[in-house]
Structure formats: structure tokens, C-alpha cells
Amino acid sequence: MILGAAVIQVELLKKKILAEGEVYEGNILKVDCFLNHQIDCVFLAEIGKEFHRLFENEGVNKILTIEASGIAIGAFVAQEFGCPLVFAKKTKTKNIAGDVYTTPVESFTHGTTYDIMVSKRFLGKGDRVLIIDDFLAVGNALKGLIELVKQSGAELAGCGTVIEKGYQHGGDSLREKGIKVESLAIIESMDAKTGEVTFRD
Amino acid sequence: MILGAAVIQVELLKKKILAEGEVYEGNILKVDCFLNHQIDCVFLAEIGKEFHRLFENEGVNKILTIEASGIAIGAFVAQEFGCPLVFAKKTKTKNIAGDVYTTPVESFTHGTTYDIMVSKRFLGKGDRVLIIDDFLAVGNALKGLIELVKQSGAELAGCGTVIEKGYQHGGDSLREKGIKVESLAIIESMDAKTGEVTFRD
Numbered sequence: 001m002i003l004g005a006a007v008i009q010v011e012l013l014k015k016k017i018l019a020e021g022e023v024y025e026g027n028i029l030k031v032d033c034f035l036n037h038q039i040d041c042v043f044l045a046e047i048g049k050e051f052h053r054l055f056e057n058e059g060v061n062k063i064l065t066i067e068a069s070g071i072a073i074g075a076f077v078a079q080e081f082g083c084p085l086v087f088a089k090k091t092k093t094k095n096i097a098g099d100v101y102t103t104p105v106e107s108f109t110h111g112t113t114y115d116i117m118v119s120k121r122f123l124g125k126g127d128r129v130l131i132i133d134d135f136l137a138v139g140n141a142l143k144g145l146i147e148l149v150k151q152s153g154a155e156l157a158g159c160g161t162v163i164e165k166g167y168q169h170g171g172d173s174l175r176e177k178g179i180k181v182e183s184l185a186i187i188e189s190m191d192a193k194t195g196e197v198t199f200r201d
Numbered sequence: 202m203i204l205g206a207a208v209i210q211v212e213l214l215k216k217k218i219l220a221e222g223e224v225y226e227g228n229i230l231k232v233d234c235f236l237n238h239q240i241d242c243v244f245l246a247e248i249g250k251e252f253h254r255l256f257e258n259e260g261v262n263k264i265l266t267i268e269a270s271g272i273a274i275g276a277f278v279a280q281e282f283g284c285p286l287v288f289a290k291k292t293k294t295k296n297i298a299g300d301v302y303t304t305p306v307e308s309f310t311h312g313t314t315y316d317i318m319v320s321k322r323f324l325g326k327g328d329r330v331l332i333i334d335d336f337l338a339v340g341n342a343l344k345g346l347i348e349l350v351k352q353s354g355a356e357l358a359g360c361g362t363v364i365e366k367g368y369q370h371g372g373d374s375l376r377e378k379g380i381k382v383e384s385l386a387i388i389e390s391m392d393a394k395t396g397e398v399t400f401r402d
Contacts, residue, residue: 038323039286041279068268072276072286078242085240085273122239 009050012043013185014199017163025192027137027165028109035162036069036134041076047184048076051132051160054182058157060130062086064123064145066116073162074132081130086123088116088145101151105144108137116144120152127154136161136183139170146179163187166200210251213244214386215400218364226393228338228366229310236363237270237335242277248385249277252333252361255383259358261331263287265324265346267317274363275333282331287324289317289346302352306345309338309369317345321353328355337362337384340371347380364388367401 022030034040060081065074066088078085090105091114102117123129131145142159149156156179164171164183174181186200223231235241261282266275267289279286291306292315303318324330332346343360350357357380365372365384375382387401 032320033322034285037287037290037320039276039279039288041276041286042283044276045280068272068288068290071269071272075240075242075245075273075276076280078240079246079277082243084235085242086238087240087269089238089269119233119238121234 006050006053009046010184013047013162016040016043017185017187018197021197023190023192023195023197027168027190028192029163029165029187029190029197031163035073039072041072044073045076045079047073047162048080050184051077051130051182052080054160055130055158055180058130058180059128060157062123062127062129062154063132064088064118064129064149065132066090066141066145069135070133073134077130077132077160084122086118088118088148090114090116101148103144103147103151106140108140116141116148118148118152123148123152123154125153127152128157129154130157131159133159133161134163136164136171136181137168139168139174142170142174142181146174158182160184165190207251207254210247211385214248214363217241217244218386218388219398222398224391224393224396224398228369228391229393230364230366230388230391230398232364236274240273242273245274246277246280248274248363249281251385252278252331252383253281255361256331256359256381259331259381260329261358263324263328263330263355264333265289265319265330265350266333267291267342267346270336271334274335278331278333278361285323287319289319289349291315291317302349304345304348304352307341309341317342317349319349319353324349324353324355326354328353329358330355331358332360334360334362335364337365337372337382338369340369340375343371343375343382347375359383361385366391 063078063085100117158180164186166186188200189198264279264286275286301318359381362384365387367387389401390399
């Protein structure tokens with residue numbers, strides 16, 4: 001029964017990507033109609049259940065994500081686990097206060113670097129952290145969030161992302177380090193000319 | 202029964218503000234331990250139900266909020282209504298593309314002005330919009346969001362905020378214009394020296 005529901009959620013996600021997603025030149029998959037500008041919250045609540053199923057035996061007691069597009073997904077995952085959500089803030093100005101964990105993140109898409117930060121009050125020893133985000137490509141945002149977890153002395157339970165661009169290998173590189181990374185849909189290739197999207201089996 | 206639940210939700214919110222909120226000089230109420238940095242999602246899901254109760258007869262078919270701290274609340278409200286959430290993006294650079302609704306918002310707290318924008322694809326005629334945000338003070342963010350609704354040709358169903366600083370009169374000014382504004386906790390006064398917070402009856 002549970003496996004059946006999981007299959008339905010993942011199949012629905014793939015269907016939504018194929019039906020509503022748009023592929024553009026420059027390796028861009030636009031899913032802002034249901035995932036990161038307009039948000040299908042009934043669907044995301046189901047996605048939250050699936051992440052809960054995937055990580056329910058990992059002792060998770062905190063969800064960590066990054067503003068802005070990770071927040072809604074993270075919120076539904078946190079609701080399932082019955083634990084708090086913390087979102088890392090992006091900033092372009094160096095924060096010199098000693099009350100935050102911070103690390104630079106390089107944006108592969110935009111060719112810029114920004115700092116992310118989390119207040120020391122909300123991450124630390126005793127936390128078993130599940131990192132949640134909408135996209136995983138080269139993995140720079142996830143690596144930044146993992147670095148914040150390390151700085152805080154918390155433990156990393158794993159990473160869950162909705163859509164992984166498998167051909168950019170950020171997910172595989174994290175998995176090779178022994179980190180549990182679960183992506184609900186892994187894209188193997190995209191073609192901006194035809195709009196075709198192929199998933200990893 | 203429903204009224205009883207509503208009272209419990211609002212009383213719980215007030216208790217959390219008193220127990221976990223911190224008052225600082227410069228009219229600052231910090232509730233980032235449960236509302237806008239670390240987020241108590243089990244609690245926010247209850248808050249979502251209360252906003253649904255307050256607006257369930259208003260024909261709402263879209264929730265509009267603003268990044269970043271409105272997103273989690275908006276997501277739970279949207280889940281209750283079974284409708285999409287759209288979040289307005291903040292940007293410091295003037296967007297000249299014609300595919301967005303945009304308006305400047307003055308930040309009372311920071312003394313700066315930023316533009317907010319929503320893609321034209323996600324707001325328009327036929328939408329009955331409930332605007333949701335975490336805080337209401339002078340009301341500039343809400344006024345900006347209302348302006349985006351107007352530009353789009355959508356109808357405004359009302360505004361719901363978690364915490365209103367009543368003494369800054371942004372909420373009352375919107376109510377005087379005939380807009381339905383519901384805040385779950387309205388603060389009448391705060392004292393940074395004693396940390397005391399007094400609610401409007």
C-alpha cells in the first residue's frame with residue numbers, strides 16, 4: 001500500500017514535469033507553474049509524505065532548506081516529521097556577526113557567489129538534519145547546506161530533492177561520499193529544441 | 202467545536218509570542234524561533250486551518266504571499282483551500298520585461314525600497330486572491346501585493362496576517378478602505394525595556 005502510494009507520487013511528479021515543465025536553451029527546466037513560483041501545495045503535501053517515507057528510519061529531527069524555493073517543500077516535509085524547518089538565508093553582504101553559521105555558495109546558473117547563513121540558535125549538536133531542496137544540479141547549494149550542518153556540530157541524515165539533473169552529476173558526487181541522497185525525479189537528458197525530457201530509470 | 206479550535210489556535214499563538222518572542226529597541230519583535238527562520242510547521246498547519254475558517258466563504262481560489270517568510274504560512278493556507286500558492290519575488294533591479302506585474306515597496310524597517318514581482322502567467326482575471334503574510338505593521342508589503350492583484354485584473358478576497366502591530370495602524374487603514382483584513386494576534390503595545398507585549402482585545 002505504501003509503496004503503491006510512493007509510485008503514484010513519483011509518477012505524478014514525472015507527468016507534471018512532462019506536461020507543465022518547459023525546457024530552454026542553457027540547460028534550463030522551468031517548473032515555476034507548480035514548484036517554485038506558483039506552487040501546487042496539495043501536490044507538494046504528497047511529496048512531503050514521500051520524503052518522510054524515504055527518510056523515516058534516519059532519526060530526523062530537523063529539516064534544513066534554503067530560501068526561497070525550498071521553503072514550501074521543506075514545510076510539508078517538516079510537518080510529516082513533526083519537527084522544525086530551518087531555512088538558510090541568502091545574502092550578498094558578508095555577515096560579520098558571530099551568531100550565524102555561514103559559507104559561500106557559487107551559483108552555477110548565474111555565475112555569481114552568495115553567502116548563506118543560519119542562526120546558531122537553530123542548528124547544533126543533537127540535531128539529525130534532513131536537507132531538502134527543489135533542484136539538484138551540480139550540487140553547490142546542497143554542499144553549502146552540508147557545510148552549515150558540519151559547522152554546527154549537527155549530524156547529517158541525508159538530502160532529498162524533488163528534481164535532480166542527473167547529467168550534471170552533483171547528486172552522484174555526494175552519493176560517492178556516502179551521503180544518502182534521494183531525488184524523486186532524476187533527469188538524464190533534456191533537449192531544448194524538441195522539449196524532450198528523459199528520466200533515469 | 203470549530204470556534205473552540207479557533208480560540209485554541211489563537212491562544213496558542215499568543216502564548217508562543219509571549220514565551221518565545223523577544224522585544225528589542227526600535228520596535229522589533231523577534232519571532233524567528235517559530236515563524237520566520239526556524240519554523241514550527243505543525244503549529245503553522247493549524248494556523249493554516251484558522252485562516253481557512255476565516256475566509257472559507259470568500260470564494261478564494263489563489264493564495265498570494267511574498268518571499269521569504271510568507272511562503273511556509275501561505276503553503277499551509279493553500280493546502281487547506283486546495284488552491285495554488287503564488288509568491289511575489291523581491292528584487293533590487295528594475296525588471297523591464299513585460300511578462301511580470303511589478304510595483305515598488307518601501308521597507309519601513311530598513312528605510313529602503315525594493316520591487317516585487319509576479320509572473321503574469323500566475324495571476325489574472327478569474328482569480329479570487331487571499332493575501333497571506335507573517336507580519337503587518339505599516340502595511341507597505343500588503344499594499345504592494347494588493348497593487349499586483351489590481352494590475353492583474355484579479356479580485357481581492359482579503360488579507361490574513363499572523364501578527365499585526367496594531368499601533369502602526371497599517372491594518373486599520375486597509376480595513377477603512379473596506380478590505381477584509383484578519384490578523385490572528387494584534388499587538389497593541391510592546392516595551393523593549395520590560396519585554397512586555399500587550400494584545401488588542
